Amino acid sequence: MEVEIRLESGRKEPKVVILAGEDSGELRRLAESLSRLSLGPVPVSGGGEKLLLPQEEFLRFYTDGKGVSAQTRSGTYGVPLRLYELEERLDAARFVRISNGEIVNLDRVTAVDLSLSGTIRMTLDGTVHAYVSRRYMKKIRETLNLGRRNGYENK
Amino acid sequence: MKTSKGGWIARVILGAALGVLSSVVLASYLAESRGPTLAVSLLCAGLGGVLSAATLPFADDGRSLLLHSAVHFEATALLFGLLMAQLGARGAELLAWEAILFLLYAVVWLGRWIGWYVEVMQLRTMLGLAPGPSPLKWRETLPYLAFALLLCDVLPMLLFWADHAVSADVPVLSGLLLPYLLLPVAGFSSGMSLGKRQGVCPLYPAACFVCYLPMVFLLFNYTAMFHCFMVAVPALAGNVTGWLYRRAASKKKS
Numbered sequence: 001m002e003v004e005i006r007l008e009s010g011r012k013e014p015k016v017v018i019l020a021g022e023d024s025g026e027l028r029r030l031a032e033s034l035s036r037l038s039l040g041p042v043p044v045s046g047g048g049e050k051l052l053l054p055q056e057e058f059l060r061f062y063t064d065g066k067g068v069s070a071q072t073r074s075g076t077y078g079v080p081l082r083l084y085e086l087e088e089r090l091d092a093a094r095f096v097r098i099s100n101g102e103i104v105n106l107d108r109v110t111a112v113d114l115s116l117s118g119t120i121r122m123t124l125d126g127t128v129h130a131y132v133s134r135r136y137m138k139k140i141r142e143t144l145n146l147g148r149r150n151g152y153e154n155k
Numbered sequence: 156m157k158t159s160k161g162g163w164i165a166r167v168i169l170g171a172a173l174g175v176l177s178s179v180v181l182a183s184y185l186a187e188s189r190g191p192t193l194a195v196s197l198l199c200a201g202l203g204g205v206l207s208a209a210t211l212p213f214a215d216d217g218r219s220l221l222l223h224s225a226v227h228f229e230a231t232a233l234l235f236g237l238l239m240a241q242l243g244a245r246g247a248e249l250l251a252w253e254a255i256l257f258l259l260y261a262v263v264w265l266g267r268w269i270g271w272y273v274e275v276m277q278l279r280t281m282l283g284l285a286p287g288p289s290p291l292k293w294r295e296t297l298p299y300l301a302f303a304l305l306l307c308d309v310l311p312m313l314l315f316w317a318d319h320a321v322s323a324d325v326p327v328l329s330g331l332l333l334p335y336l337l338l339p340v341a342g343f344s345s346g347m348s349l350g351k352r353q354g355v356c357p358l359y360p361a362a363c364f365v366c367y368l369p370m371v372f373l374l375f376n377y378t379a380m381f382h383c384f385m386v387a388v389p390a391l392a393g394n395v396t397g398w399l400y401r402r403a404a405s406k407k408k409s
Contacts, residue, residue, distance in 0.1 A: 109282050114275045116355060118268065119217040134216055137274055144281040 012052075013040040039091060044070050044077035051077070055094065059108050059124040061086050063101040073125060096143040098122065099133035106144065163211065167204040174203020181242065198238040205231050213267055228260055288353070295353040299345060300362055306341050307366035307386060315374045329374065338367075338386040343393035350397020360391035 016034050020027055041052040059071045061079060068079040068086065079086065087097060097103050104122060111123040112132075120132035132140070178191040178199035191199070205227065212223035232253055239252045272290050279287055288295060314328040325331070342363055349356050364387035371379045 106282065109284070111287075112275055112278050112282065112284060113287065114268075114272055115217070116268070116357065117217050117221050118271050120271070120275055120278075131217070134271070134274075135214075137278075141277065141281065144278070 040089065042070065042079065042086070042089065043081075044079055046075060046077035053077075055091055056105070056107065058095075058105055059128050060105065060130055061090075061095075061103040062130075071128060092143065096136075096140050098130060098136050098140060102130055104130050163208065166207045170207025171200040171204040173207075174199040174201070177203065192241070195238065195241050198234055198241060202231070202234045202238060205234060209263075224264070228257075231260075232256055291358050292353055292356040293358050296349065296356045296358045296362065299349050299356075299359055302345050303359070303363050303366050306338070306345070307363055308370060310337065311367070311370045311374055311382075334379075334382045334385045338382060339389040342386040343389035343396075346390035346393030346395075347397035347400075348393075350394040350399075351401050352397075354401060355398045356394055357391075359394055360387040363387045363390045 018027065018031060018034075039055065041054050042058065044051050044053055053070075053072065057072045059073065061068055061070050061083065063069075063083060066078075068081060068083055070077045070079045081089070083097070083101070083103060086103060087095075090103065094107055095103050095105055104124060108124045109122050110126045113121045113123070115121065118134070120134065120137075122130045122132055124130060175196050178196045181191065181195065181199065183190075209227065209231075212220055212227050215223055235256050236249060236253055239249055244252055269290060276286065279285070311329060311333060314333050315326070318326040318329050342360075346359060349359055364383045367383045367386055371377065371382060375382070
């Protein structure tokens, strides 16, 4: 399969057009998996500014009583979206909900530990800790199975 | 929680009914009577109901899991103790039954924990991370097992031999110095060293206890059982202290 990338200045979200001789199941699966990829930036606010940050910059999104916050390596920002809205917008192969109040970037997980009381702790970028609810373990495994089977980690 | 409240209530009622049925068997086999008394039937019903809700605490995480599990154990131990007392158990026998219940609880907990550990291992593999520590850190504890053997087996034998070699009236070394000074200090220090390096390793105090146990009966008698605790409890305390120190140090660093 030939792959061609054309850069278009001003475009905020990538658009993929598949050129083929005839329709097939494989083609439909390809289109479906491409449409699941959400690569658009996320609107955040911090220091009186409104910004659009690329998804790969985020370590996690979490609720903190006031609303939803996003944490990157450089700081914490407010997010004008609910967690379920973020879940729909984010790349489902990279971001996964680990508890009622937290979504993490699986690409930034550096350690997973289990305490004697059964608490599962994820470490992001070696410094940030997030706690996994066991009720979400099945979903996390499914996400990892789905998203990474196609060599996602080799990107 | 996956199961609805109504589902849990149905389970508890079914458990209570099974408890009443089992009281008939219990009364004839254990109390050698034709039928159970009202108190035995009620206690069996309560125990059946409580046991049918045994998986309920495991639906939670962390502190609430520990809290709910402890409350469930206390309720079970209370009903079980009252039932055994009704069936004629007294004093040491009653304590032995409660100890068996505790061991059963510990086995169930360990089984659950290993299940969670396997899940975390799978997660680590899927994320391409290093495998992490072994279950209950048994592999990390192994290097300290040599020390535990020296402390709990070789040292008591040497001190026992020394006491008998000098034909002293009072076995100062094996009867006083060993249980009241050497075992606690060495147990605490080694546990702390392990805790500082590897975090909480619950198998180390257990290993100390088990290693000393043969010495109780080989060198002394059952009255020296407290020696096992004199090494295991300080080892646990030292291990937790070492882990707290390690945690505080890593927090300070970050």
